[in-house]
Amino acid sequence: MGLRILLINPNRMQNPPVIPIGLEYLTTSLEKHGHDVKILDLCFTAFPLDKLENHLNSEIYDIVGLSIRNIDSCIYFNNEFYLPKFKKLIDCVRQHEIPIILGGAGFSAMPNEILEYLQADYGIIGPGERAFPKFLESWQAGQLENNIINGWNYGLDDDLIHIRAKKVNYQQYYSNEGIVGFSTHVGCRNQCPYCIEASTKVSFRKVTNILGEIENLVNLGYTHFHLCDSEFNSDLNFSIDFCNALAKKSLPLKWTLYMKPFPYNESLFQLLHESNAYLITISVDSDKITQTLNNYSYVDLAKIINYCNKYKIELAIDLLTGYPYETIDSTMEMLNFFQENRPKTVGISFYYRIYKNTPLKKSIRNDPTLQRKLTRAYSEKENFLEPIFFSQYEQKDLEEIIAGDDLFRIAGIEPGVNYQL
Numbered sequence: 001m002g003l004r005i006l007l008i009n010p011n012r013m014q015n016p017p018v019i020p021i022g023l024e025y026l027t028t029s030l031e032k033h034g035h036d037v038k039i040l041d042l043c044f045t046a047f048p049l050d051k052l053e054n055h056l057n058s059e060i061y062d063i064v065g066l067s068i069r070n071i072d073s074c075i076y077f078n079n080e081f082y083l084p085k086f087k088k089l090i091d092c093v094r095q096h097e098i099p100i101i102l103g104g105a106g107f108s109a110m111p112n113e114i115l116e117y118l119q120a121d122y123g124i125i126g127p128g129e130r131a132f133p134k135f136l137e138s139w140q141a142g143q144l145e146n147n148i149i150n151g152w153n154y155g156l157d158d159d160l161i162h163i164r165a166k167k168v169n170y171q172q173y174y175s176n177e178g179i180v181g182f183s184t185h186v187g188c189r190n191q192c193p194y195c196i197e198a199s200t201k202v203s204f205r206k207v208t209n210i211l212g213e214i215e216n217l218v219n220l221g222y223t224h225f226h227l228c229d230s231e232f233n234s235d236l237n238f239s240i241d242f243c244n245a246l247a248k249k250s251l252p253l254k255w256t257l258y259m260k261p262f263p264y265n266e267s268l269f270q271l272l273h274e275s276n277a278y279l280i281t282i283s284v285d286s287d288k289i290t291q292t293l294n295n296y297s298y299v300d301l302a303k304i305i306n307y308c309n310k311y312k313i314e315l316a317i318d319l320l321t322g323y324p325y326e327t328i329d330s331t332m333e334m335l336n337f338f339q340e341n342r343p344k345t346v347g348i349s350f351y352y353r354i355y356k357n358t359p360l361k362k363s364i365r366n367d368p369t370l371q372r373k374l375t376r377a378y379s380e381k382e383n384f385l386e387p388i389f390f391s392q393y394e395q396k397d398l399e400e401i402i403a404g405d406d407l408f409r410i411a412g413i414e415p416g417v418n419y420q421l
């Protein structure tokens, strides 16, 4: 029997606001399995608790799902920790005695800790498109083995063409600089030692279905897109096929994407240009060990900058620098490189947000000299939910090196993301 399901988007961060694409993708999938789904979007409400309380007083649900996209804003400067606010929403749902399930990228980073902190009943790690209906089936049959399900074991439902902009008011997002996302695949094979997405299983959507989703959105008048993959170029052949197919459609759109520095070739940049990609953000590490782990060097960065120039695509670099045991010489080498090779912008982060299940956390745990460079006191009991950062530099150290060059900005001092610059 179909269930009555409420999916809540509690994400009220406005710089920029982000359409809850994850909840839209879940909706298509849950509806395919015969469930009745509503989305309660709290993004633009000044009184989220009142809105939720009123909604729950007027509707009946079998289960409520809450999406935890962001645990915190992830940047040291002006950091915001969102879980205390989400806890109030969960308490409200509990008062109505409705079971609560959690999911989302933030949740997936530290599922046990978040489930306990928020006192919710269930959770799904990673993609939910197949795992959520499966969970409901077992739950209804009383055959649930664990209260946390690993969605990476179930992957994507690649037969679906996601129906968008039906249950979420896109106009509010558009008028506040929010743009429409789409996803071509999930997972990342890279091994950045601080990243919660590292070494996650890569699964692709069907190119024709992604194009169907995008075309429907363009027909509704939405023409500015942001890619919602961890990184676009997990697989060079797939990326090239997708760009080729998108370019052939000649849709009146423009899009921006995240990419990693490897793999790539010139055709990829040519096709990105032909498919109207106007801005690429590449995450770069000055730490040589991380570069080697991920198969790139300065030679690749120089080639990428050249291709972007040749094919008239703007290039924004998100630079992470000052990893444990990295030297200031290594940081200076990277900053000098960009000063000479000059992409459009270089955003510098030198505070590393530490998450529980990462190699960075292990290094910190094993070395008291690193523990002295954390942004708050550390103990063996630390669970890493409340934001805690590692940094070996002061802001002034970096400011001295960049010497007023307006190519660079320190991430988090000013609000906003690359497509808003």
Ligand code: B12
Binding pocket: 011, 012, 013, 014, 015, 016, 017, 018, 019, 021, 022, 023, 025, 026, 064, 065, 066, 067, 068, 069, 070, 071, 072, 073, 074, 075, 101, 102, 103, 104, 105, 106, 123, 124, 126, 127, 128, 129, 132, 178, 179, 180, 181, 182, 183, 195, 196, 197, 226, 227, 228, 229, 230, 231, 258, 416, 417
């Ligand atoms: C694309 C992206 C952006 C784009 C979004 C563009 C757009 N218009 O959509 C931009 C650049 C704007 C952006 C901004 C920010 N982002 Co961002 N972003 C991403 C990225 C790469 C993809 C998110 C996405 O849309 N995925 C596709 C959808 C379909 O997947 P999904 O939302 O995860 O949903 C699936 C599952 O999670 C699950 N699910 C989701 N909700 C629920 C709920 C329930 C009940 C269940 C069962 C399952 C479930 O099922 C869904 C379908 O499979 C993620 C990393 C990642 N790979 O997830 C980071 C990520 C979410 N971002 C992050 C951060 C920090 C930010 C910023 C705060 C950065 C900043 N300081 O400015 C802002 C926040 C903006 C905001 N208003 O929230 C972090 C969050 C980390 C944390 N500490 O929590 C992530 C995880 C990156 C990282 N590795 O650090 N981001």
Ligand code: SF4
Binding pocket: 188, 189, 190, 191, 192, 195, 196, 197, 198, 199, 230, 231, 260, 283
């Ligand atoms: S390439 Fe990007 S998503 Fe993948 S592990 Fe590194 S930072 Fe994370």
